[in-house]
Amino acid sequence: MREVDLSAVRPYADHLGDGLVQMSFTLPVPYSLAARRAAMELAARMGFEEPEVVHYEQLTEGYTYFVMYGRCVQTVDFAALQGEGFDIEYMGEDEIEHFAQTHIGRPIVVVGASTGSDTHSVGIDAMLNLKGYHGHHGLEGYRCFETHNLGSQVPNSVLVARAIDVGADAILVSQTVTQQNLHVHNLTELVEIVEAEGRRGQMILACGGPRVSNELAKELGYDAGFSKGTEPHHLATFIVRELAARAESTRSDASAQVAASPQSTAA
Amino acid sequence: VTQTLSELTASTGRLALVGLAKNTGKTEALAALLRELEAQGRRVGVTSVGRDGEERDVIDSRIEKPRVLLPAGSFVATTDGLLRASTIPHELLEDTGVRTPLGRVMLARLEGAGAIEVAGPSAAENVRAVSDAMLAHGAEQVLIDGAIDRRAASSPDVADGLIVSTGAVLDHDIDEVVQQTRDAVELVRLASVDKDAAAGPRLRELARAGESLLVGEDLEPIALPPRFLLTADPERVAQLLDGNPGGRWLIVAGALPERFLRGLLHPVHKRRRELVLVVADPTKVFLWKRGPEWFERQGVVLRTFSRIALEAITVNPVAPQSHRFDSAELRGRLAEAIPDVPIFDVLSSDYPGAHRPSRKSETPGPGQVAGIAPAPGAPLTPR
Numbered sequence: 096m097r098e099v100d101l102s103a104v105r106p107y108a109d110h111l112g113d114g115l116v117q118m119s120f121t122l123p124v125p126y127s128l129a130a131r132r133a134a135m136e137l138a139a140r141m142g143f144e145e146p147e148v149v150h151y152e153q154l155t156e157g158y159t160y161f162v163m164y165g166r167c168v169q170t171v172d173f174a175a176l177q178g179e180g181f182d183i184e185y186m187g188e189d190e191i192e193h194f195a196q197t198h199i200g201r202p203i204v205v206v207g208a209s210t211g212s213d214t215h216s217v218g219i220d221a222m223l224n225l226k227g228y229h230g231h232h233g234l235e236g237y238r239c240f241e242t243h244n245l246g247s248q249v250p251n252s253v254l255v256a257r258a259i260d261v262g263a264d265a266i267l268v269s270q271t272v273t274q275q276n277l278h279v280h281n282l283t284e285l286v287e288i289v290e291a292e293g294r295r296g297q298m299i300l301a302c303g304g305p306r307v308s309n310e311l312a313k314e315l316g317y318d319a320g321f322s323k324g325t326e327p328h329h330l331a332t333f334i335v336r337e338l339a340a341r342a343e344s345t346r347s348d349a350s351a352q353v354a355a356s357p358q359s360t361a362a
Numbered sequence: 363v364t365q366t367l368s369e370l371t372a373s374t375g376r377l378a379l380v381g382l383a384k385n386t387g388k389t390e391a392l393a394a395l396l397r398e399l400e401a402q403g404r405r406v407g408v409t410s411v412g413r414d415g416e417e418r419d420v421i422d423s424r425i426e427k428p429r430v431l432l433p434a435g436s437f438v439a440t441t442d443g444l445l446r447a448s449t450i451p452h453e454l455l456e457d458t459g460v461r462t463p464l465g466r467v468m469l470a471r472l473e474g475a476g477a478i479e480v481a482g483p484s485a486a487e488n489v490r491a492v493s494d495a496m497l498a499h500g501a502e503q504v505l506i507d508g509a510i511d512r513r514a515a516s517s518p519d520v521a522d523g524l525i526v527s528t529g530a531v532l533d534h535d536i537d538e539v540v541q542q543t544r545d546a547v548e549l550v551r552l553a554s555v556d557k558d559a560a561a562g563p564r565l566r567e568l569a570r571a572g573e574s575l576l577v578g579e580d581l582e583p584i585a586l587p588p589r590f591l592l593t594a595d596p597e598r599v600a601q602l603l604d605g606n607p608g609g610r611w612l613i614v615a616g617a618l619p620e621r622f623l624r625g626l627l628h629p630v631h632k633r634r635r636e637l638v639l640v641v642a643d644p645t646k647v648f649l650w651k652r653g654p655e656w657f658e659r660q661g662v663v664l665r666t667f668s669r670i671a672l673e674a675i676t677v678n679p680v681a682p683q684s685h686r687f688d689s690a691e692l693r694g695r696l697a698e699a700i701p702d703v704p705i706f707d708v709l710s711s712d713y714p715g716a717h718r719p720s721r722k723s724e725t726p727g728p729g730q731v732a733g734i735a736p737a738p739g740a741p742l743t744p745r
Contacts, residue, residue: 280510290645315510
């Protein structure tokens with residue numbers, strides 16, 4: 096068996112490194128031989144070698160649907176991408192409960208809302224409510240979490256005030272991010288209000304939404320971003336691990352200070 | 363005498379760059395500064411509250427972003443993964459312990475030159491800490507790049523000076539771009555509490571308590587309920603002012619949201635007496651639609667304990683995937699509205715600093731639609 100070269104990976108179908116990709120798309124042209132030629136040419140322009148139409152059919156009048164194969168000659172350096180933070184191993188529910196009890200030992204308070212003008216609360220409900228999502232129940236169903244779901248269209252300032260009042264360890268917001276600056280501004284404003292209140296160091300901020308990646312979360316100033324496919328135990332794993340890591344670094348800072356302080360040795 | 367960005371900011375140890383929105387040319391301003399500082403042989407440190415030097419925009423992948431090129435000897439705060447991906451030889455100085463969605467932030471000194479993605483700490487407190495660490499390791503100046511429209515790192519608690527980037531992306535209407543920029547700059551340059559009040563020292567002393575206070579002409583404070591400024595609806599705001607007609611100043615302990623300011627308008631108007639709100643610094647104020655001068659005309663006056671040193675404004679006359687203005691006209695209009703702050707387009711041929719090949723006039727410029735990708739090894743086109 097061939098060893099995978101993680102510094103140059105490409106798709107594979109039959110054997111490693113063959114680069115085979117299957118793709119499907121629709122062109123707004125009538126079902127015809129010319130349509131087939133157009134699809135071949137398009138795939139070639141996308142950079143695929145040996146493009147092949149394996150299936151095409153009329154979708155509706157004037158539209159043709161294609162399934163194609165093509166050989167991708169590009170590679171990516173997977174080795175350089177590892178360790179960028181998104182390759183977390185998720186814990187199961189029992190593990191999370193055990194981890195929280197061992198490392199945190201008190202209820203973990205999570206406040207969630209869809210902020211600003213966003214009326215979609217389904218993402219927050221899936222993460223927080225008992226019913227949960229995909230057979231995994233939400234954080235409300237865990238013994239280690241105390242959850243507050245504030246619903247939708249919550250102004251940022253009200254969300255932050257509530258989070259401070261209940262002593263939140265984490266704030267979870269969901270927002271559908273589009274290319275409109277408004278949605279992005281609403282997400283950055285939450286982070287900045289937490290900063291202005293002097294609470295950034297004490298609160299984990301996580302955002303979720305169909306287009307939220309870790310890269311976007313970083314730009315927005317959040318500690319994590321959760322996108323499509325996230326299940327409640329993914330979020331729970333992140334929160335308990337991050338809280339434990341923060342507690343750990345606070346402890347080591349404190350002991351470093353004690354060690355460095357001349358007063359403490361004199362006392 | 364026309365100066366360059368680097369000359370204007372030469373004495374600013376920790377310099378923050380903040381954009382009024384995405385794609386206002388903040389990273390281009392950073393790149394221009396880096397070119398100039400390299401030519402002067404100055405050792406810089408660079409960090410970003412977001413991510414810089416990535417090839418494509420995180421929301422709209424059609425938009426290409428400028429690379430961040432650093433000379434050998436530069437200091438950088440970025441994640442372990444991005445350091446490795448840059449392939450630039452470097453010496454690891456510190457593991458900052460700061461975790462971000464992209465990995466752990468390291469402090470490194472580059473031993474070679476090259477392009478690198480910069481993703482430093484996000485939280486203001488950590489930004490200050492890594493900036494100070496880079497200065498302690500020998501950086502002569504630290505550049506703190508912002509992200510999107512985030513302002514927290516421009517607080518005087520973090521940075522010593524600020525460059526604001528604005529651009530066509532704010533609106534299709536040039537007048538609206540000028541107005542929004544003016545509002546934002548008014549906020550950045552909020553007047554000091556000492557400007558017109560002999561009460562300044564006493565107010566500073568009261569502010570040390572760390573809670574929001576309503577202060578009367580007699581300088582006696584009344585504590586507001588916790589989170590009052592974040593949560594109070596107009597009715598409760600009116601009750602507060604009506605119940606304390608002598609209230610003259612309001613010391614704001616944390617954030618000041620526009621909702622609260624709007625709630626003040628009616629009661630302040632009714633009592634025919636202005637109220638002065640004093641914030642720790644301008645990054646604590648959250649405005650959406652109106653600038654500080656508009657509120658002041660309604661009798662709701664904003665003042666600050668700490669001021670931000672605004673060094674310059676940069677403009678990007680191009681809105682990616684959309685429209686563009688004439689650079690000179692946009693700068694001229696901004697200069698009329700905002701006198702006494704130098705305004706630059708670092709990609710314009712009349713910019714006095716070091717140049718990269720100028721913007722192509724017939725293509726959309728920054729964020730031009732990527733056509734067929736260049737073959738590997740093909741020279742990088744500007745932008």
